[in-house]
Amino acid sequence: MMNFAIIGCGRISYKHVEAIVNNHPEARLIAVCDIIEERAKKKAEEYVEKMAAQEILVETPTIYTHYEDLLKNTSVDIVAIATESGKHAKISIDAMNAGKHVIVEKPMAMTIEDADRMIEASERNKVKLCVCHQNRFNPAIQKLRQAVEEGRFGRIIAGNARILWNRNEEYYRQAPWRGTKKQDGGCLMNQCIHNIDLLQWMLGGEVEQVNAMLGNFTHPYIEMEDYGSLQIRFKNGAIGNVEGTVCVYPQNLEETLTILGEKGTVVIGGKAVNKVQVWQFEDGKDSLEQVQKACDREIENIYGSGHISLYRNAIDSIVKKSTPYIDGIEGKKAIHIILKVYEIS
Structure with a gap:
């Protein structure tokens, strides 16, 4: 089972919760983070409720308001980043430097230089970088x-x-x-x-x-x-x-x-x-x-249902030590x- 965390609990984050729920039992959400604590709490509750609807009882994810604190949680395997686009690169790189695999919303970065730094961090830390082009x-x-x-x-x-x-x-x-x-x-x-x-x-x-x-x-x-x-x-x-x-x-x-x-x-x-x-x-x-x-x-x-398959692919790429379907190189194009x-x- 892979332990997931979500950083950024705004508009698109419910699709990440949905993807984790629909990839059970290989995936579970153990932490959520948002600078607005109430949004993080609601996302944690949303996960518990969706799992309960499938008659599965889970622990409430730990709530953070600073992503740096979340990255210190050694139980987290994969971080999903759904913040504003301009913060994708820094948070992704920090997460990969902390040894976490990353699923990042589009666009992966706001500059080619930042995209390249993300790809380099993935390779250097031997972790997966997956970009959300779910369609x-x-x-x-x-x-x-x-x-x-x-x-x-x-x-x-x-x-x-x-x-x-x-x-x-x-x-x-x-x-x-x-x-x-x-x-x-x-x-x-x-x-x-x-x-x-x-x-x-x-x-x-x-x-x-x-x-x-x-x-x-x-x-x-x-x-x-x-x-x-x-x-x-x-x-x-x-x-x-x-x-x-x-x-x-x-x-x-x-x-x-x-x-x-x-x-x-x-x-x-x-x-x-x-x-x-x-x-x-x-x-x-x-x-x-x-x-x-x-x-x-x-x-x-308009968000479709592709996040579920994207998460499935991310998990498989980690288990099988293969290249994610949409890695940093693809996400940069x-x-x-x-x-x-x-x-x-």
Whole structure:
């Protein structure tokens, strides 16, 4: 059994609790930390209640308000970091230097230099570093990745990522770090990074050129962009197109990934790229209906259910001494693209 701790008990932390609960008995939560003690207490209670709903009695996790104190707890094996983005790198490095494995929310860091330091700390301390790009585990995305690896598209021509969402003033006022350059970035770094990650993963990873136009149209109270349009030329010749925004009225509209090849076309949409909308290949191996039946999943919100599989993979990588599915090297690729955009815009 792996002993987990969660640092940062805000908006996304419930998905980490859910992942630990759904990976029982290999995982248990023994500590939680937040600078606001009441939030940490609620998260500890949430874990106990969810386990009780499965008729499993557990001890209440120990509560901390300073993560440095938590890292001194020698019983903790894995630390999940869900704080504001600008603190991910330092806390991750401190945790790995304390001998803990790390699961860190996206973006793993706000600079390439910090991402590299995180990777170095993982290697030096011989601990695992896992980055939360949980949508890679979606069955629909896994099926698409399989088609890419099998060469079913022939030459991949282009890919399109559309993230058309809404974030209102209340969302940003709830946490003043949101939308700031130092702690969060704009819609590309916060909301769009998951689909940018999927786009680069499918199209070939290595980037040759980036063009972009950004703007802040309806959120004057934040420092960064609320709309971005970019083109990415990959070294293999494929072109990626991204449209991302939090300006959609009055609510989230879509998160869609499209891959175009000389012998195939796939569109995956839904709340969090969880439903196959188009599946056409020259080889005719499978139909849209077959793939939808096997891969489509209902989800409650944009966070999906991939954290459960991500935690399962993290545990397996520790036990089997293997590389996590989304390690630091993989986690760095999307922020590399976004930081290139910020550099030229």
